[in-house]
Amino acid sequence: MTDLELSENNLNGSIPASLGNLIDLEYLYLRNNKLSGSIPLEIGNLLKLSVMQIDTNQFTGPLPHDICRGGLLQTFTVNSNRLTGPIPGSLKNCTGLRRVRFDGNRLTGNIAEDFGVYPNLTFIDLSFNNFYGEISSNWVKCPNLATLRIAGNNISGRIPPEIGNVTQLEALDLSSNHLVGEIPNELGNLIKISKVLNLSNNHLSGGIPPEFESLINMEQLDLSRNGLNHSIRYLANCAKLNYLNLSNNRFSQEIPSQLEKLIQLSQLDLSHNFLRGEIPSKISDMQSLVLLNLSHNHLSGFLPDSFNDMRGLMYIDISYNDLQGPIPDIHAFQNASIDALQGNKGLCGNVTGLSPCNIPFVRYKHNSRNNQKMVFSIVFPLLGALLLLFAFFGIYFILHKRKKGLSTEDQLLSISNFNGKILYADIINATNNFDEMYCIGKGGCGSVYKTKLPSARVVAVKKLHSLPNGERAFQKEFLNEIKALTEIRHRNIVKFYGFCSNAQHSFLVYEYLENGSLATILAREEKAKELDWPTRLNIITSVTHALSYMHHDCSLPIVHHDISSKNILLDQDYHAHVSDFGTAKLLKLDSSNWTEFAGTYGYVAPELAYTMKVTEKCDVYSFGVLALEEIKGKHPGDLILSLLSPLTRDNMLVQGVLDQRIPIPPPEVEDQVLKLLNIAIACLHANPQSRPNMNTIVALL
Numbered sequence: 001m002t003d004l005e006l007s008e009n010n011l012n013g014s015i016p017a018s019l020g021n022l023i024d025l026e027y028l029y030l031r032n033n034k035l036s037g038s039i040p041l042e043i044g045n046l047l048k049l050s051v052m053q054i055d056t057n058q059f060t061g062p063l064p065h066d067i068c069r070g071g072l073l074q075t076f077t078v079n080s081n082r083l084t085g086p087i088p089g090s091l092k093n094c095t096g097l098r099r100v101r102f103d104g105n106r107l108t109g110n111i112a113e114d115f116g117v118y119p120n121l122t123f124i125d126l127s128f129n130n131f132y133g134e135i136s137s138n139w140v141k142c143p144n145l146a147t148l149r150i151a152g153n154n155i156s157g158r159i160p161p162e163i164g165n166v167t168q169l170e171a172l173d174l175s176s177n178h179l180v181g182e183i184p185n186e187l188g189n190l191i192k193i194s195k196v197l198n199l200s201n202n203h204l205s206g207g208i209p210p211e212f213e214s215l216i217n218m219e220q221l222d223l224s225r226n227g228l229n230h231s232i233r234y235l236a237n238c239a240k241l242n243y244l245n246l247s248n249n250r251f252s253q254e255i256p257s258q259l260e261k262l263i264q265l266s267q268l269d270l271s272h273n274f275l276r277g278e279i280p281s282k283i284s285d286m287q288s289l290v291l292l293n294l295s296h297n298h299l300s301g302f303l304p305d306s307f308n309d310m311r312g313l314m315y316i317d318i319s320y321n322d323l324q325g326p327i328p329d330i331h332a333f334q335n336a337s338i339d340a341l342q343g344n345k346g347l348c349g350n351v352t353g354l355s356p357c358n359i360p361f362v363r364y365k366h367n368s369r370n371n372q373k374m375v376f377s378i379v380f381p382l383l384g385a386l387l388l389l390f391a392f393f394g395i396y397f398i399l400h401k402r403k404k405g406l407s408t409e410d411q412l413l414s415i416s417n418f419n420g421k422i423l424y425a426d427i428i429n430a431t432n433n434f435d436e437m438y439c440i441g442k443g444g445c446g447s448v449y450k451t452k453l454p455s456a457r458v459v460a461v462k463k464l465h466s467l468p469n470g471e472r473a474f475q476k477e478f479l480n481e482i483k484a485l486t487e488i489r490h491r492n493i494v495k496f497y498g499f500c501s502n503a504q505h506s507f508l509v510y511e512y513l514e515n516g517s518l519a520t521i522l523a524r525e526e527k528a529k530e531l532d533w534p535t536r537l538n539i540i541t542s543v544t545h546a547l548s549y550m551h552h553d554c555s556l557p558i559v560h561h562d563i564s565s566k567n568i569l570l571d572q573d574y575h576a577h578v579s580d581f582g583t584a585k586l587l588k589l590d591s592s593n594w595t596e597f598a599g600t601y602g603y604v605a606p607e608l609a610y611t612m613k614v615t616e617k618c619d620v621y622s623f624g625v626l627a628l629e630e631i632k633g634k635h636p637g638d639l640i641l642s643l644l645s646p647l648t649r650d651n652m653l654v655q656g657v658l659d660q661r662i663p664i665p666p667p668e669v670e671d672q673v674l675k676l677l678n679i680a681i682a683c684l685h686a687n688p689q690s691r692p693n694m695n696t697i698v699a700l701l
Contacts, residue, residue, distance in 0.1 A: 001022050001024060001025060002024050002025060002026045002027065002048075003025075003026065003027040004022070004025060004027065004028050004029065004030075005027070005029040006029065006030050006033070007029045007030060007031045007032055007033070007053070008031070008032045008033070009033060010033060010034060010671065011030070011033040011034060011035055012033070012034040012035065012036070013035065013036070013037075014035060014036060014037030014038070014040075015030070015035060015037070015039060015040055015043075015054075016040070017040040017041075017042045018042075019040065019042065019043065019046075020040060020041075020042025020043060020044070020045040020046065021042075021045070022046065023045060023046065023047065023048070024048060025046050025048065025049060026048050026049060026050050026051070027049075027050065027051045028046070028049060028051065028052045028053070028054070029051070029053050030053070030054045030057070031053045031054060031055045031056050031057070031077065032055070032056040032057075033056075033057055034057065034058060035054070035057040035058065035059065036057065036058040036059065036060065037059065037060065037061075038059065038060060038061035038062075039054070039059055039061070039063065039064055039067075039078075039083075040064070041064045041065075041066070043064050043066075043067055044064050044065070044066030044067055044069045044090075045069075046070065047069060047070030047072070048070060048072060049070060049072065049073055050072050050073060050074045050075070051073075051074060051075040052067075052073065052075070052076050052077075053075065053076075053077045054077070054078055054081075055077040055078055055079040055080050055081065055101060056079070056080040056081075057080075057081055058081065058082060059078070059081040059082065059083055060081070060082045060083065060084070061083065061084065061085070062083065062084060062085030062086070062088075063078070063083060063085065063087070063088050063091070063107075064088065065088040065089065065090060066088070066090050067088055067090055067091060068088070068090040068091050068093070068094035069090055071093075071094060071095075071096065072096060073091075073094050073096065073097060074096050074097060074098045074099070074120075075097075075098060075099045075100075076091070076094075076097060076099070076100050076101075077099070077100070077101040078101065078102060078105065079101040079102060079103045079104050079105070079125065080103070080104040080105075081104070081105055082105065082106065083102075083105040083106065083107055084105070084106045084107065084108070085107065085108065086107070086108055086109040086114060087102075087107065087109050087114040087115065092114060092115060092116040093116055094116075094118075095116065095117065095118055095119065095120075096118075096120060097118045097120070097121055098118075098120050098121060098122055098123070099121075099122060099123045099124075100121070100123065100124045100125070101123075101124075101125045102125065102126050102129060103125040103126065103127040103128055103129070103149065104127070104128050104129075105128075105129050106129060106130055107129040107130065107131065108129070108130045108131065108132075109131055109132075110131075110132060110133035111126070111131040111132065111133045111134075111135065111136065111150065111153070111155060112133045112134050112135070112136040112138075113133065114131075115136070115138070116138075117138055117141045117142065118142050119141070119142065119143065119144070120144060121142045121144060121145050122144050122145060122146050122147070123145075123146060123147040124145070124147070124148060124149070125147070125149040126149065126150045126153065127149045127150060127151040127152050127153070127173065128151065128152035128153070129152075129153055130153065130154060131150070131153040131154065131155065132153070132154040132155065132156070133155065133156070133157075134155065134156060134157035134158075134160075135150070135155060135157065135159065135160055135163070135174070135179075136160070137160045137162035137163075139162070139163060139166055140162045140163070140165045140166055142166065143166075143168065144168055145166050145168060145169060146168050146169060146170045146171070146192075147169070147170060147171040147195075148166070148169060148171070148172050148173070149171070149172075149173040150173070150174055150177070151173045151174065151175040151176050151177070151198065152175070152176040152177075153176075153177055154177065154178060155174070155177040155178065155179060156177070156178040156179070156180070157179065157180065158179065158180060158181040158184075159174065159179055159181070159183065159184055159187075159199075159204075160184070161184040161185075161186040162186075163184070163186070163187065163190075164184060164185075164186025164187050164188070164189040164190060165186070165189065166190070167189060167190065167191070167192065168192055169190050169192060169193060170192055170193060170194045170195050171193070171194075171195040171196050171197075172187075172190065172193065172196070172197050172198070173196060173197075173198040174198070174199055174202070175198045175199060175200040175201050175202070175222065176200070176201040176202075177201075177202055178202065178203060179199070179202040179203065179204060180202070180203045180204065180205070181204065181205065181206075182204065182205060182206030182207075183199065183204055183206065183208065183209055183223075183228075184209070185209040185210075185211045186211075187209065187211070187212070188209055188210075188211020188212050188213070188214045188215065189211070189214070190215065191214055191215065191216070191217065192217065193215050193217065193218045194217040194218065194219060194240075195219060195220065196218075196219070196220040196221075196222070197215070197218055197220070197221050197222075198220070198221075198222040199222070199223055199226070200222040200223060200224040200225050200226070200245065201224070201225040201226075202225070202226055203226065203227065204223075204226040204227065204228060205226070205227045205228065205229075206228065206229070206230070207228060207229060207230030207231065208223070208228065208230070208231070208232060208234050208235065209234070210234050211234075212234050212235060212238070213234050213235075213236075213237040213238075214237075215238055216237055216238060216239060216240065217240055218238050218240060218241060219240050219241060219242050219243070220241070220242065220243040220244075221235070221238070221241060221243070221244050221245070222243070222244075222245045223245070223246050223249070224245040224246060224247040224248050224249070224269065225247070225248040225249075226248075226249055227249065227250055228246070228249040228250060228251065229249065229250040229251060229252060230251070230253070231251075231253050231256065232246060232251055232253075232255075232256060232259075232270075233256040233258050235259070235262070236256065236258035236259060236261050236262070237261070238262065239261060239262065239263070239264065240264055241262050241264065241265050242264050242265055242266045242267070242288070242686060243265075243266065243267045244262070244265060244267070244268050244269070245267070245269040246269065246270055246273070247269045247270060247271040247272050247273070247293065248271070248272040248273075249272075249273055250273065250274060251270070251273040251274065251275055252273070252274040252275065252276065253275070253276070253277075254275065254276060254277035254278075254280075255270065255275055255277065255279065255280055255283075255294075255299075256280075257280040257282045259280070259282075259283070259286070260280070260282035260283065260285035260286060261285075262286060263285060263286060263287065263288060264288050265286050265288060265289055266288050266289060266290045266291070266606060266686055267289075267290060267291040268286070268289060268291070268292050268293070269291070269293040270293065270294055270297070271293040271294060271295040271296050271297070271317065272295070272296040272297075273296075273297050274297065274298055275294070275297040275298065275299060276297070276298045276299065276300070277299065277300065277301075278299065278300060278301035278302075278304075279294065279299055279301070279303065279304055279323075280304070281304040281305070281306045282306070283304065283306065283307075283310075284304070284306030284307065284309045284310050286310075287309075287310065287312060288312065288606075289310060289312065289313055290312060290313065290314050290315065290606045291313075291314065291315040291316075292313060292315070292316050292317070292332075293315075293316075293317040294317065294318050294321065295317040295318060295319040295320055295321070295340070295343075296319070296320045296321075297320075297321050298321065298322060299318070299321040299322065299323060300321070300322040300323065300324075301323065301324070302323070302324060302325035303318075303323060303325055303326075303327065303328060303347075305328075307328035307330060307333070308328045308329060308330060310328075310330060310332070311330060311331075312606060313330060313331070313332040314331065314332055314601075314602075314604075314606065315332060315637075316332040316333055316336055316340060317336075317339075317340040318340065318341060318344070319339065319340055319341055319342050319343045319344070320342070320343030320344070321343065321344055322344065322345055323344040323345075323346070323347055324344065324345060324346025324347060325346065325347065325348070326347075326348055326349050326357045327341065327347060327348070327349035327351065327354070331601055333349070333351070334349075334350065334351065335601060336351060338351060338352060338353030338354065341353070341354060423498060423500055423509070424500045424505075426453050426454055427451065427453075427461055427500070427507065427509070428505075430451040430452060430453060431449050431451050431461065434447075434449060434463055434505070438450060438451055440460070440516070441516075441517070441566075446462050446463050446464040446507075447462075447463050448460055448461065448462050448463075449461045449462075449463060450512055458512045459497060459509050459510065459511065459512050460509075460510045460511070460512045460513070461507050461508070461509055461510075462507055462508045462509075462510065462580075463505060463506070463507040464506045464507060464508075488549070488550065488554060488558065490545070490546055490549045490550075492542040492543065492545050492546035492549075492575070492576055492577055492578060493546050493549070493550075493577060493578050493579075494510050494511060494513065494569060494577040494578065494579040495510060495511040496508065496509075496510055497509040497510060497511065510579070513569040513570060513571045513577055514570075514571055514572040515569075515570035515571060515572060515574060516569065516570065517565065517566045517567070517568060517569055517570070518539065518565040518566075518568040518569075518570060518576070518630070519564070519565035519566040519568075520566075521570065522565060522629070522630070522633055522634060523634075525661065528633060528659070528661050528662070529661055529662055530574075531574070531630075531662070532662055532663075533662070533665040533666065533669050533673055534669055535574050536630050536631075537669060537672055537673070537676065537701075538574070538575070538576075539568070539570070539574065539575075539576040539630065540576075540626070540627055540630055540676060540701075541698075541701050542575060542576035542577075543563075543568060543576055543578060543623065543626065544623070544694060544697050544698045544701060545698060546576075546577075546578040547560065547563070547578070547619055547620075547623060547694045548694040548695050548697070548698045550619075551616040551619070551693065551694050551695075552693075552694065552695050557616060558581075559614050559615065559616055559618060559619055560578065560581065560619050560622075561614060561618065561619070562580060562600055562603070562622075563578070563603060563619055563622035563623055563626055564600040564602075564603045564622065564625075564626065565626060565629055565630075565635075566580075566600070567579050567580040567600075568626070602625065602635055602637055603621075603622040603625045603626070604618075604621075604622070605617065605618040605620075605621035605622065605688065606621075606686065607688055615688060616693065616694070617688035617689070617691050617693075618688075619694070620683050620688075620691045620692065620693065620694065620697075621683055621684060621688075621691065623680075623683055623694075623697070624679075624680045624681070624682070624683025624684040624691075625640065625680075625684070627676055627677075627679065627680035627683070628640070628657075628677075628680045628684075631657060631658060631659065631673065631676065631677055631680070632657055632658070632659055633659030633660070633661055633662075634659075639657065640684060657677065658673075672701070675700065675701070676701065679692070679697055679700055679701070683697075
């Protein structure tokens with residue numbers, strides 16, 4: 001036997017010593033099982049072994065000292081176990097190694113002495129162990145090294161300048177150690193850095209080297225939690241950055257306007273510094289920005305008006321500065337908690353905890369003649385606008401009175417097995433003309449009523465309210481839902497019985513589902529406890545089947561466009577049904593599929609805010625949020641923020657994510673819950689193309 005592949009089979013127990021008798025074995029794959037115990041010494045007898053992957057198990061004890069006695073080992077991954085002790089000498093001298101992972105164990109030893117020179121090495125991860133000592137300059141003798149990760153150890157001393165000569169490096173992570181001194185200028189030579197440069201949570205001092213201007217391919221930079229100072233302007237040329245964290249340092253100058261060049265940046269954290277001056281108005285050029293944290297600085301002045309152009313911004317924190325004036329009228333500010341705005345001397349707006357803006361804010365200059373001109377230039381256009389507004393409403397009122405004379409029956413529509421006129425009369429009578437006492441929920445585009453028809457069938461009626469800016473958008477909303485619902489038939493999608501529309505009312509008729517929405521149940525302490533882990537897994541699996549059907553099995557793919565817990569309805573047996581297709585879109589393969597912004601805040605894929613292009617991957621992102629919400633028991637906004645940091649994501653404790661109101665997952669579903677968590681995280685990837693599709697998710701679950 002030359003190849004033994006038993007990965008991901010839920011195996012338990014230990015590796016038998018007799019495995020060492022397979023002397024011709026070249027490939028050994030046992031990863032991602034529940035194997036435990038120590039790794040048998042007899043593994044050293046496998047002299048032809050070139051690949052050994054036994055990661056993601058529960059192995060304990062030391063690594064066998066002869067594990068690379070044959071000298072042919074190229075791939076060796078033992079990460080995510082509970083291994084202890086030093087690195088065996090046979091591994092130090094195993095010069096053929098190409099890919100090595102020790103991360104997530106309790107291994108010890110001097111990092112400068114226990115590792116050798118590996119000419120073919122491309123990837124090594126030593127993170128989150130108990131290694132100590134200083135970083136050796138020998139890494140420069142690994143000319144093909146593309147990834148070097150030593151995060152979360154007890155490494156001390158300075159970063160050797162020689163690291164800058166490992167010119168093939170694409171990812172370097174030295175975070176969470178005890179490194180001191182300045183960042184070597186030589187790191188600016190790492191022009192192939194494209195994934196991440198992470199030096200956070202050390203004791204580094206000095207400034208950001210000017211040579212960092214050369215790192216034009218770098219996508220993620222984390223220098224947070226150090227003692228860095230001076231300017232951050234040298235990062236303006238790093239145009240591919242999508243994640244920049246400089247928080248908890250000593251930067252004290254103004255925010256450079258050159259940062260406007262970072263147009264791909266989605267997360268910017270400059271909090272807990274000593275930054276001063278005003279927030280530059282050019283910040284609005286960073287249209288990809290999703291998260292912005294400027295809290296705990298000395299920023300002053302008014303918030304720039306250009307914030308109103310940043311429709312993609314979802315999370316903002318400007319607390320504890322010297323800012324003043326009204327907060328911008330965008331989601332990030334209007335939906336922010338007071339914790340993200342407090343500690344400023346003069347902010348106002350429609351957020352609980354802030355004073356209302358009772359008078360218009362005018363940014364005066366100290367010149368009375370200019371002020372007088374400004375007042376006239378504001379007041380007269382306002383008076384003119386008011387006159388036009390009164391004229392418009394006068395005309396509208398006259399036309400509206402004429403339209404009321406139209407017959408209800410002339411505009412009545414219906415489908416399914418109902419007679420439209422009879423159905424309309426039955427609904428009006430049963431709800432007492434949509435009396436509030438029958439209302440069981442309200443949404444952005446309408447209210448839902450529970451009613452019993454004369455046939456004794458209980459139905460849910462979604463009454464759509466027309467929009468104040470005219471009927472075209474309302475009509476589009478109504479027709480979108482009908483078009484989507486007539487296309488689909490699936491056991492996990494709410495049944496659609498019919499619709500009616502006339503000058504007074506437009507509504508849709510669905511089956512009534514007894515347990516209401518998932519959002520309502522998760523929000524209620526006692527009801528949430530009824531959703532044990534097997535039930536939650538069944539609910540989320542049902543949603544995956546519904547979305548997979550919509551994306552891959554309809555004649556034209558359908559993007560729901562508003563997947564959220566309020567739109568997942570549960571029947572009496574807690575089977576899930578996807579509802580509310582008011583923003584659904586049929587995807588034509590030869591169409592660009594551009595649309596206006598829609599969906600539920602907190603679930604919308606970030607790219608929609610700045611590209612407006614709808615794809616199935618928008619639903620996949622929303623599904624990721626929904627899956628995390630079900631695992632956590634509440635909307636995972638805070639968790640999503642932490643997942644945006646690669647360091648936090650890689651070291652997240654599952655126990656802290658689970659809903660604490662119910663017992664931990666039993667052994668029979670533990671792996672499924674963990675798998676769902678990993679799938680959810682994959683669905684939240686910033687790049688839509690990197691998210692899995694729904695067919696893949698169904699297969700994984």
